[in-house]
Amino acid sequence: MAVRARGLSLGQRRAVWAYIFLIVPLLFFIGVRFAPTLFAMSVSLFKWDILSPTKPWLGLQNYETLFADKVFWKSLTNTLLYVVLSVPLELVFGLTFALLLQSAARWKGFFRALYFIPFVTSTVAISWVWRWMYEPTFGPLNKLLAFLSLPEQKYLANPDQALPSIVIAIAWQAVGFYIIIFLAGLEAIPADFYEAAKIDGAHAWDLFRHITLPLLNPTIVFLTVIGTINGIQVFTQVLNMSFQGTGGPLDATKSLVLFIYQQAFRSFKMGYASAGTVVLFGIILLITLIQLKVTTRRVEY
Amino acid sequence: MKRLALLALLALALIVVACSAPAEPTKAPAASAATSAPAAKPTDAPAAKVEIEYWQYFFESKKNLVDELIVEFQKQNPNITVVHTTFPYEQYTDKVAASVPAGRGPDVVNLYYGWLPLYINSGYLAPLPDKDFPIAQLEKDFIPMIQIAKVDGKYYSLPTAVRNLAIFYNKDLYTKAGLDATKPPKTFDELASAAQKMTKVEGGKMTVAGWRVDLSNQDHNLFREILVRAYGGVPQSDDHKKIQWNATPGGYDAWQFLIDLTAKQKVSEPTLGQDGPTAWLAQQAGMMVSGSFYLGTAKSKATFNWGVFPMPAGPKASANFGSFWTHGITTKAAKDPAKLAASVKFLQFLTSAETMKKWTPAIGELPARAEVLKDPVFANDPLLAPFLQTLPVSYASYFVDEAADRTALIDAYNAVILKNADPKKSLDDATKTVQKLFDDYWASKK
Known part of the structure; x- marks a missing residue:
């Protein structure tokens, strides 16, 4: 390697150094990200039974089986439901609390820390606490309903309520992260805008509708993209909270990632599971592209 | 500048070393054991030291007993070292799945009988050597329930105990x-x-x-x-x-x-x-x-x-309903004559009448050998008797x-x-x- 090479200009030397330093993360990305992704894509074309020494070529047969698999479609629908239900919930609550926190006169730091704690707590622990809260016989939620003389619910054991119940736990945990990002976004809005608008006689709602919301657009886009990707990859909460831990009852809570996990590590069908991951990859790619195209349109006010 | 360059080089070197590290650094001693005892018949004690690995899922009483049994086995066979590894039940299949592509894993493995068709069909287990485990003798000595483990006319594993x-x-x-x-x-x-x-x-x-x-x-x-x-x-x-x-x-x-x-x-x-x-x-x-x-x-x-x-x-x-966890020898062990011989010895030890007599009081599972089962000690135990009573009508399901x-x-x-x-x-x-x-x-x- 040419250390302190002679005859190079300062600019060229700088460029050489920049590339030398870039090699390290590049190697990391090639070795740890890209290569396994490409490998998984190739695995999906084989009957890759993990215990078996022979891995016969299947072509697209894994995909054919996958698209004919009812459980796959069910888990795909569930995954989209996780996204559609959790992202708006997180955005609305995140923004509401951020606005409240921003106007809080004292103990701002304390409240920020308080709301952020769930986000840095172990997801497994949170899942189990929620699971106990939802417990139909002895859980506090049903005790509360009974106290209010309202009909008690089955929550995680009811195929219709199980998925929304998990969504609530997911949103509860994620909201702290949304608050922090929204707060940063709010801080970045110059105070002059509000002052000028107030002088013109704008009300609080006008300020929010015409200044805060438009100027938060990049923050909202960022959070929507992150929230969607997290929602598509939901796994831990489902594994720990679902009835019998298998994405039940009746696959009502099974997410795509849990489906892939079960195929790969319970049934040892690596090829089939890889086909699932390729589909998942395609979906995430597509959604991200659409979101970036649609929601980052520059709007001038 | 120079220091930075050195740092970058060091980082590069680390990555290169990490990537090219041998996947199986422990292979060497096994290979030498194999070459130094080429003439040994599988049933003879290997002349050189040999190390075999035994895997089971974690169940406290089973882990403790097997630890004790291994000490005893090693006393009887000073040339064999058994490495005992356990995993939580939930992770057991994950571990097996991860170890196979890496070419590692156990020589003797404890599996649920219901998983056998999957493991055998995949070529994970080797058939038990006929001269060490003659089929006619096995079917005479063990209770009929174990015959569910027979695949394509061969046995790939044997249990110590059965449950109902x-x-x-x-x-x-x-x-x-x-x-x-x-x-x-x-x-x-x-x-x-x-x-x-x-x-x-x-x-x-x-x-x-x-x-x-x-x-x-x-x-x-x-x-x-x-x-x-x-x-x-x-x-x-x-x-x-x-x-x-x-x-x-x-x-x-x-x-x-x-x-x-x-x-x-x-x-x-x-x-x-x-x-x-x-x-x-x-x-x-x-x-x-x-x-x-x-x-x-x-x-x-x-x-x-x-x-x-x-x-x-x-x-x-x-x-x-009857069921059992059963010990099999992996194809990985069968490729190496010294390891195979040691694994056979260990399997014979695990499924011996002596082991079974220790197993039942410690674990609660019933002995798999008909002759041990006749011991009045079990029939007189108020907690074991209810199980024993229906053992003759216990059926193991065949699972794929x-x-x-x-x-x-x-x-x-x-x-x-x-x-x-x-x-x-x-x-x-x-x-x-x-x-x-x-x-x-x-x-x-x-």
């Missing part, structure tokens, strides 16, 4: 309900009515289930082998090719009986107390179906008086994918209990799902 099921009951709740603990229920109808008496409902909510039905624990086995037979059906054809749960009216009756416990007689509640064993330990369930393997846990964890009674009979027959098979029944049960599906249709659906698993399995064998 019985009813665990809370004596305190049983007598409180006005029942006589000296007269256990003899039929499933009597069991259901005892459960009704033990069930407690407060403010419209069940606080004690008389019998906590839990299909994700043992009650899928209860249905398949016990109830179907008890009501006059046979769960599978003899060649294990056809699932016959719904082939007779008895099959439907058995299914209806299981459903009615929750739906009609209301002696169970699917969410009460996390799962069956947890509910039973927390005194939220009076009775549950479990195996002899649960005796150890019950002894150490139950804070109330409890007992066990034998599996009741149905209107047509009396049956029980145990997890999927179980899930099919759980889903069918939930469809009825949670979504009011038609019981008959749900059983038909489960049968169809599992039949497809079997069809695919047998098709892949050709």
